[in-house]
Amino acid sequence: MTDRRxxxxxxxxxxxxxxxxxxxHAAGVLLGIAQCGPNGARWQIQLTTLNVVVAVIAALVxxxxxxxAILAFxxxxxxxxxxxxxxxxxxxxxMALAIGPLFLAIIVLNGLGTGLVDGCRQS
Numbered sequence: 134m135t136d137r138r139x140x141x142x143x144x145x146x147x148x149x150x151x152x153x154x155x156x157x158h159a160a161g162v163l164l165g166i167a168q169c170g171p172n173g174a175r176w177q178i179q180l181t182t183l184n185v186v187v188a189v190i191a192a193l194v195x196x197x198x199x200x201x202a203i204l205a206f207x208x209x210x211x212x213x214x215x216x217x218x219x220x221x222x223x224x225x226x227x228m229a230l231a232i233g234p235l236f237l238a239i240i241v242l243n244g245l246g247t248g249l250v251d252g253c254r255q256s
Contacts, residue, residue: 134208139222142205146229149198150236157191157240160184161247169253181248188244195237202229 161184168180205226212219 134204136218136222139205139208139226140218142201142208143222143226143229146198146202146205146226146233149201150195150233150240153191153194153198154236154240154243157187157243160187161243165247165253184247185244188240188247191240192237192244195233195240198229199233199237202226202233206230 164180164183164187167176203226205222206229209219209223209226213223214220
């Protein structure tokens with residue numbers, strides 16, 4: 134695998150899951166505001182359905198990032214002790230493999246939470 138391709142896969146692996154979670158979280162907040170606002174009842178926004186769809190899309194993006202990190206990690210295994218950029222790509226791909234599943238778990242839990250909790254209840 135070339136350094137350019139491995140680098141691209143590594144960066145996708147590093148950023149896919151965190152960005153997917155951030156966008157899922159922002160969409161959940163905005164959908165909650167839209168549903169619980171004065172116009173939400175008139176528009177009949179289905180918060181649960183939309184949040185589940187957003188969570189599934191975010192999970193798929195996170196899984197794609199994990200797969201990209203695996204490909205970058207395996208593609209640079211022979212260069213783990215080499216000088217940069219090969220060793221740097223290998224190290225960052227390992228970090229992507231560490232954070233990807235964590236963000237995937239956060240995405241799944243966030244998706245379950247929005248499906249199980251009534252969003253318009255005031256505490």
